[in-house]
Amino acid sequence: MKALVKGLFGSMYGQWFRYTLMKRDRWMVKAFNLPLLDKEEMGRIREVWPWIHPNNSDLIWARMYKKVHGFDPFFITDWHLHFILKQTNPYQQAVSLQNKAMADVYFPEIPFPKNHLKNIRGIFWHDGEMTDCRGAINYLLENGISDFIIKPSVESGCGRGVRRVRLSPVADPSGFVQGLFDSYGKDFVVQEVLKQHPSISSFNDTSINSCRVTSLFIDGIFSCSTILKVGKSGSEVDNWHSSYLIGVDENGVIRDRGYDNKLNAVSHSDNGLAFGGRMLPCFREMISKIRAWHIKYFPNIGIIGWDAIVDENSQVKVIEINTDTPGVLGEQFCSGTFFKPYNKTINSLIKR
Numbered sequence: 001m002k003a004l005v006k007g008l009f010g011s012m013y014g015q016w017f018r019y020t021l022m023k024r025d026r027w028m029v030k031a032f033n034l035p036l037l038d039k040e041e042m043g044r045i046r047e048v049w050p051w052i053h054p055n056n057s058d059l060i061w062a063r064m065y066k067k068v069h070g071f072d073p074f075f076i077t078d079w080h081l082h083f084i085l086k087q088t089n090p091y092q093q094a095v096s097l098q099n100k101a102m103a104d105v106y107f108p109e110i111p112f113p114k115n116h117l118k119n120i121r122g123i124f125w126h127d128g129e130m131t132d133c134r135g136a137i138n139y140l141l142e143n144g145i146s147d148f149i150i151k152p153s154v155e156s157g158c159g160r161g162v163r164r165v166r167l168s169p170v171a172d173p174s175g176f177v178q179g180l181f182d183s184y185g186k187d188f189v190v191q192e193v194l195k196q197h198p199s200i201s202s203f204n205d206t207s208i209n210s211c212r213v214t215s216l217f218i219d220g221i222f223s224c225s226t227i228l229k230v231g232k233s234g235s236e237v238d239n240w241h242s243s244y245l246i247g248v249d250e251n252g253v254i255r256d257r258g259y260d261n262k263l264n265a266v267s268h269s270d271n272g273l274a275f276g277g278r279m280l281p282c283f284r285e286m287i288s289k290i291r292a293w294h295i296k297y298f299p300n301i302g303i304i305g306w307d308a309i310v311d312e313n314s315q316v317k318v319i320e321i322n323t324d325t326p327g328v329l330g331e332q333f334c335s336g337t338f339f340k341p342y343n344k345t346i347n348s349l350i351k352r
Contacts (some may be wrong), residue, residue, distance in 0.1 A: 002014070005333055017079070017082060018058065018079055021058075022057050022058065022060070022061055022075070022077050023167050025060040025061060026057075026060065028030070028061075028063075028064055028263070029030050029063075032067060032263070033065055034063040034064060034066075035063060035067055036056050036063065036181065037054065037056055037059060037062065037063060037066065037071070041066075041071050041073070042054040044073040044326050045059075045062075045073045046074040048074060049343075049347065050347060051083065051347065051350045051351070052080055053210060058079050059077060060077075061075065061077045061078075061329050061333070062075040062077060063179040064263065064333070065333060068333070069333075069336075072337050074337040074339050074340045074343070075332055075337050076328055076332065076337070076339050077234065077329070078328070078329060080269075081328055082157060083326075084302075084339075085302075085303065085326075086350075087302075087346070087350060088218060088301070088303055088346075088349070089301050089303060089348040090300065090323060091322060093300060093301070093323075094301060094323040094324040095154075095323075095324045096284070097298065097321070098154075098321050098323045099153055099154055099321070100112075100115075100151065100152075100153040100154070100189050100191075101115065101118040101120050101125075101153040101187070101188075101189050102120075103320075103321070106297070107293070107297050109293070109296075109316065110293050110297070111317050111318060111320050112167070112317070112318055113149070113191040113194055113317065113319060114191065114192040114295065115189050115190065115191055116139070116140065116145050116191065116192065117140070117189065117190040118153070118189050118190075119136075119153070119181070119184070119186055119187060119188045120186075120187065121186055121187065122185075122186040122187075123169050126139050130164025131286065133181055136181070137174055137177045140167075140177060140190070141173060141174065141177075145167050145190075146167035146173070147164075147165070147167070147168075147192060147193050148165055148190050148193060148345075149162065149163070149190070149191045149192070149193055150162075150163050150165055150180065150184065150188060150189070150190050150191075151163070151164070151188060151189060151191070152162055152184070152187060152188050153187045153188055153189050154187055159226050161184070161188075163236075164193065164236045172322055178212050191230075194208060194311055194317055194319070195311055195312040196209065196310065196311055196312065197281045197282075197310040197312060197314060198312065199278070199281055200228075200280070200309070200310065202231065202271075202273060203231075203269040203275075204232070204235070204269055204270065204271065205231055206231060206233075206234055206236055207229075207230075207231025207235045207236050207237060207242070208237075208244065208309060208319065209228065209229060209230045209231055209243075210228075210229050210307045210308060210309045210319055211226055211227070211229070211248070211280065211286065211306075211307070211309065212226070212228075212229060212245075212307055212331060213225070213286070213287065213305075213306040213308055213328070214226075214291050214303065214304070214305050214306075214326060214327070214328065214338065215290055215291065215294045215303070215304050215306060216302060216338070216339075217269075217294050217299065217302060218299075218302045218303075218342045218345055218346070219342070219345040221341060221342070222291050222294065222340065223341055224290065224291070224338075225332075225335050225336070225338040226252070226283075226287075227245050227246060227248055227330065227331050227334045227335050228245070228247075228254055228258075228275075228280065229243045229244070229245055229246075229307075230243055230244045230246060230258070230269050230275075230327075231243045231352065232260075232270055233270035233271065240260075240261045240330060243260075243313070244258040244266050245259055245330045245331075245333075246258030246259075246275045246320055246334060247334035247336070248280060248283075248334075248335055250282040251279075251283070252279055252283025252284065253277065253278070254275050254277065254278045254279070254280065255275065255276060255335075256274075256275065256276030256277070257276070258275055258334065259330070275328060280310075281310045281314060282310045282316060284301075284315055285316060286308055286310065286316045289316050290306055290308065293318075298323070301323050303326045303328075304321055304322065304326055305321070305323075305326035305327055305331075306318060306321055306322075307319040307321075307322070309318050
């Protein structure tokens, strides 16, 4: 009976999630006059992914990919990723591994931003020591930490709750920080502001223009795909609503064309700098390290989204990892599909 009820609720959630995605994406159909996938293309998808029952309403992103790049049966939508992640990224493990307050403890070799302060379930910490809210405020002020990033330590995907704070123009820093901490409540971190390599900062110097590296380690095989996220003029975060996504080839060369969150094509940053042909600094080192970190620390997680940069000293830094819901839509759309090497393994894992 317990298994029956669990299965029922799982099915209800799946259908709700499916409808939510269709509702989210349907604007694209009219906006871009998207072509339908024909019978031959539907058959090719069924051949490649037998567990996918092709439906043009579920495959809006695949239709957009067809319009811009040409049909590719290996394109995976969020709806289909939902089934893959059930097998490759065990949910409870995936969620616990990406807590930003614990990352430096769990993965000491990975260079995450320094946490000046952590709030874990309402308790403040600095330098491994517990303190109260007043002690946390004093720590910031007494150490001259007047420019920092504050963000939730859990569930901060798409830049939710990420904020850069500058205390220098604030008349009452202590009171301001008190109010700031009160607004976040619990489970958040106060981090250093990273400075990025000048060749990437030149696209937009108000935001961190990070790389999203999607790494896959499935059945002992590693591969990855990379895009660059460039903030729009004046933005301080680089989620898709505030930035452009640009494809990157396997050698680290930035592609000619990127896209905003409405899928309008762009070839230059807002300050007029062309994307195409530029080489990401220290790209091979970044990929080599991500490969080593994925295999060492996350052998039980199949797909990870890494937000990484190269700093002003040409050192690779990881802003955060995404293990429960790594994105694949913009990543595939900009840099091409990347699930083909895992086709047989994924098909063997998923039985519908």
